[in-house]
Amino acid sequence: MIRVLVADDQEPVRTGLRLLLQSLPDVEVVGEAADGVEAVRLARELRPDVALLDIRMPGLNGIEATSLLAGAAVGEPVAVVVITTFDLDEYVHGALRAGAKGFLLKESGPQLIGEAVRAAANGDALISPQVTARLLGEFSRPAKRARQPSSPLTAREEEVLALLATGLTNTEIGERLYLSLGTVKTHIAGVLAKLGVRNRVEAAMWAYETGRVG
Known part of the structure; x- marks a missing residue:
């Protein structure tokens, strides 16, 4: 069972993500956070397999929280998947540089979110198809x-x-x-x-x- 922490400052979004994740047979939601500071605290306390973090949160944003949980200097990193409504290059680049194992848009369906969580838990990375071609096109x-x-x-x-x-x-x-x-x-x-x-x-x-x- 893959243990997941969900962090988003909007309660309806957290509820939706929790219900979506709990519908997957191999995923268990072990905690929820309403801001970045709480997300980091709970991730360090609960040690989930994957932390699903929103970009825009009070206290610490998703990129700052990702750096604290999965950055190069972290001894025991947590696998982080960043999820956002905003398809902005600086968010994608910032999340990946901070150590995220995935980047998704909130409109992603349950299949893609499930695959991203599984990939992160296995040490792999998955980026939402909506942003992959544009992001990687920079390397063309x-x-x-x-x-x-x-x-x-x-x-x-x-x-x-x-x-x-x-x-x-x-x-x-x-x-x-x-x-x-x-x-x-x-x-x-x-x-x-x-x-x-x-x-x-x-x-x-x-x-x-x-x-x-x-």
């Missing part, structure tokens, strides 16, 4: 030679990487390529290993840098 004109994979990607791995880079979830990739979810995960693991990157966001950046997607 390489400033330096991209690293080469340790061994060539297979044709299927190239297909999976291209779809991953456009922001599709594992389930959606499987549907496009007629593959099982387990097979998709295996191919993604192979891509990450060959590219020497930590997560799907870095793999997508590599795809843009090398012209796989543009």
